[in-house]
Amino acid sequence: MTEKKLDIGKHWKTIANTFKDGLLVIDTKGRFVAANQAAEKLTGYTEEELKSKDCRVLNCTGCKILALGEKEKWCKLFSKGRVLDKKCLITNKDRRTVHLMKSGTVLRDDDGEIVGVVETLTDMSQIIRQQQEIKSLRQTFHLDDGYHGIMGKSPVMQNLFELIENVSQTYAPVMILGESGTGKELVARAIHEAGPRKDEPFIKVNCAALNDNLLESELFGHVKGAFTGADRNRIGRFEAAHQGTIFLDEIGDIPFSTQVKLLRVLEEKKIERVGDHNAIPIDVRIITATNKDLESLVKNEKFREDLFFRINVFPLHCPPLDRRREDIPIIIQHFIRQNSRDSIKKILGVTPKAMDALASYRWPGNVRELRNAIDYAFVLCPGGGIGIEHLPVKITAENECLPVDNPPALNPPPEIHPDDRETLFQVLRDVDWNQSEAARKLGVSRVTVWKRMKKHNVMRPK
Template identity: 60%
Template structure:
C-alpha cells in the first residue's frame, strides 16, 4: 500500500489538531480539528505563514528556510510544550504542542508536523473544580470537617468567631459526630494554633491514673511511679487542652480540675509545688451534664466554668445534604490509601445511604465506606458492597426520604428558634447594645445585625 496516497485520511483520524509546514514555515496541510481549533477555513489557512497563529512557544528567526527559520528546525523535536495560539477571532487558545522535523534523502529539512491539543477546556474544568472544592469543602474541608449544609456553615461560623477568644468551649453532640475535629478546628483557627493541642479521653482512665495523666506525678507518688512525669496540662502550656468525655470525670478529680481552671496552677500528684499553666480549655461530652448535676455526680460550679460557649455538633440525620459529600470524601481517602480505582457510588447505593438513619453518625459512614472498599473490585460502590444494616428494608434502621427531610426541616427550625432566643437574651443583658451582645455571643456586630433582620427581632418589643 502506498501510504503517501492516504496521508490526508491519516491526519484526519487523529483527534488532536495536525498542521504540516514546509521548511519556510508555510502551512501545507491541516486536519479538520486544527481548522476548528483556530477558526479558519481551509482556503484561509493553507499557504499562509505559521506566524498567523502567533504561537507563544515558537522562536521564529525568519532569516531563511530550515534552521534559519525557527528554533524547532534547530532542535528537531518538541514534546508537550504548553503555549497559546491566536484564534481567528483574536482570542487566545491554550494548547499542548508537540512537533517533529522531517528530512529528505539528503538530510535536508523538508518541513515539520505539529500536533496541537486544546487544553483550554481542561484548564477551565480544573479551575472550576478548584473553585468547587473551595466552595463545598471537598478536599479536607474546614480543618477536616466536610459539609456544606446550612447547619454546618453555621457551625463553621461559630468556630471562627469563638476561636479568636479565650472563652472556654464545650462541644456537645452524639457519638461519632466529629467533636474532636471541632475541638481541633477551634485550636487551629485561633492564636494558639502554633502551640500544642493535647487531647485527654477522660472516660478511658480510672481516678488515680486520670489525675496523673492530667497533672503529672513525682517519683514515688504511688506504686509504680518510678520517675517524674509531666501531665497533659503542663504539656499543653501555651496551647489548648481538649478534655473529651468530661462527663465521666470522678467527683474528686472534678474538684481539682475546677481549682486548676480558676487559679491556672497545677500540682503534680505527690507534690505540693504549684506550677503555672496557660492553656485554653475545650471540653466535649455526649452526656446530659445538667441531668448529671441533678443526680449529684457532676459539679454545678464546674459545669458553669466550662460551659461558657457551647457548640453542638449536628447528627448526620440532621444534615442529609452532606451525606454525598462526606461519602465521596471517604471514597477519595480510601482510594489513595488502598490504590483501588473506585470513583464513587451507584445511584441505588447512594439512595440506600440517604435513607439509612446512621446512629453512629459520620464515624459509622466512614466505616461503611471502608467496608465497601474491601468488597468492591469495580469502579463504583453498589448496594451489594454496603453493610447489611445500611441496605435492609423498612424497619427501625430505615426512614423514607420524606421522613428524613422532615427530620432535617425540624432540626433547622429548632436551630433557628434556639439562635433567636440566644440573641434576644444577649441583647437583653447588653441592654440593647449590639456590640456588647456580639462580644457575649462571640460573633461580629455585622452578624448580630444580620440575625436581627433574619429573625425579625423588634428591639423594643422583644427586649421588653
C-alpha cells in the same frame, strides 16, 4: 581637617522614620515615650497624642498585664526581657482592629536597670486579607477537605463553622455537645487551628478511658515515688499543653474527686503534680466535650455545678447526621478519596441505588458509622462504583424498595422532567403524601422522592 563623628542620638528620629515597621518606645510605667511615622500610621495616633496615653489604650492582645506597678511587676515583656514575632491585634484610634507581628526588648541603663522597652510592629493586615480570600476561595470551590477536615455544606454546618471562627479568636472555655460519632474532636481541633494558638500544642485526654488514680496523674503529672510504679518524674497533659489547648473528651465521665482538683486548676491556673506540693503555673485553653446531659448530672449531684458553669461558657452543638442528610454525598466522596490514597483499588464513587440506601439510612452512629460503612464497602468492591451489594446488610435491610441483586449502574438515574411535576404531585396525593409509599409506586427510594419534591417545590397542601 578633623573628621566629624556621627552622633546617632541626634539623628535617631530620621533613622526611625526610615523604617517600614512601626517603632514604639515605652517607659517602665507603660507610658509612650516615642513613636516613628510607621507607628503613627498603624495606631492612628500622632506621636504627641501617644505621649499623653498609657500603652493599654491599644488593647494589644499580645500584651499580658500582670498587675499594677512598674517594670517586672506589671508587664510580662518587662519580666521576660524580650518577645519575638508574636502575632497580635491592636485597636487603633478609629476603633478598627489591626493585625500585627510584634517584637520587643527591654532597654537598660549603664547600671543594668530597666528603663523602658522598645517594640517593633509589622503590619500583617494585607497578608491576613490574602489568607482570608484564599480560604474563602478554597471553601467556595471545595479545593480542600472541608473546613479543617469537617465536611458539610448544609445550613446547620455553615452555622457551626461560623461559630467556630468566632469563638476561636477568644480564650473562652468551649463545651462541645453532640451524639457519639458526630465529630466533636474534629470541632475541637478546628477551634485550635483557627485560633491564635494554632502553632502551640493540642493535647487530647479521653477522661472515660482512665480510672480515678490514672486520670489525675495523666492530667497533672506525678513525681518520682508518688505511688507504686512511679519510678520517675512525669509531666501531665496540662503541662504538655502549656500555651496551647487541652481537649478533655467525655468530661461527663470524670470522677467527682478529680472534678474538685480540675476546678481549682481552672480557677488558679496552676497545677500540682501528684506527690508534690509545688504549684506550677500553666497557660492553656480548655475545650471539653460530652454526649451526656450534664445538666441532669448536676441535678443528680453527679457533676459539680461550679465546674459545669466554669467549662460551659460557650456551648457548641454538633448536629447528628440525620439532621444534615444533604451532606451525606459530600462526606461519602471525602471518605472514598481518603481510602483511595491508601488502596490499589480504583474506586470512583457510589452507584445511584447505593447512594439512595446510604442517604435514607438512619445513621444512629452518625459520621463514624458512615465511615465504617465506606471502609466495609472498600473491602468488597473490586473497583468502579460501590454498589448496594457492597454495603453492610443493616443498611440495605432498611431499604426494601431498593433491589440488592441488580448490577451496579455507574450512570445516575434520569431526573424527573419538569413536565412530570404533576405526575409526582398526583402520586403523592393518591397515597396521602406517604413518601415511602410514593417511592414504591415510582420505583425509587424515599430519599429520591424527597429530593424531587424539593427540586420541584412540591409541598403538601395545608
